[in-house]
Amino acid sequence: xxxxxxxxxxxxxxxxxxxxxxxxxxxxxxxxxxxxxxxxxxxxxxxxxxxxxxxxxxxxxxxxxxxxxxxxxxxxxxxxxxxxxxxxxxxxxxxxxxx
Ligand SMILES: [Zn+2]
Numbered sequence: 001x002x003x004x005x006x007x008x009x010x011x012x013x014x015x016x017x018x019x020x021x022x023x024x025x026x027x028x029x030x031x032x033x034x035x036x037x038x039x040x041x042x043x044x045x046x047x048x049x050x051x052x053x054x055x056x057x058x059x060x061x062x063x064x065x066x067x068x069x070x071x072x073x074x075x076x077x078x079x080x081x082x083x084x085x086x087x088x089x090x091x092x093x094x095x096x097x098x099x
Contacts, residue, residue, distance in 0.1 A: 003072040010061040018062050026066060030059040 001009070010018075018026060037052040044052070064071050078084055083091035085098070 007061050011065050018066050033059050
């Protein structure tokens with residue numbers, strides 16, 4: 001599945017609910033799922049980790065949909081030509097730098 005296909009799937013499945021919930025309410029759900037992913041990464045089974053990654057990605061797609069962001073264009077623009085910090089792939093930034 002591509003990123004545009006993911007956003008379309010989430011829009012078809014949840015678009016009406018997502019629009020009525022709004023960005024603030026949706027962000028709270030997204031952060032709850034990020035917390036659940038942290039728990040799964042620390043203590044979960046392989047299946048639990050897989051499910052939580054799916055939930056976080058789905059809620060991120062929801063946030064992008066209701067914010068008018070195309071994830072495919074966004075990731076290509078920022079990371080498509082290598083590290084945004086140093087412009088290289090693999091990244092050659094110093095270890096202390098963010099990327
Ligand atoms: Zn870099």
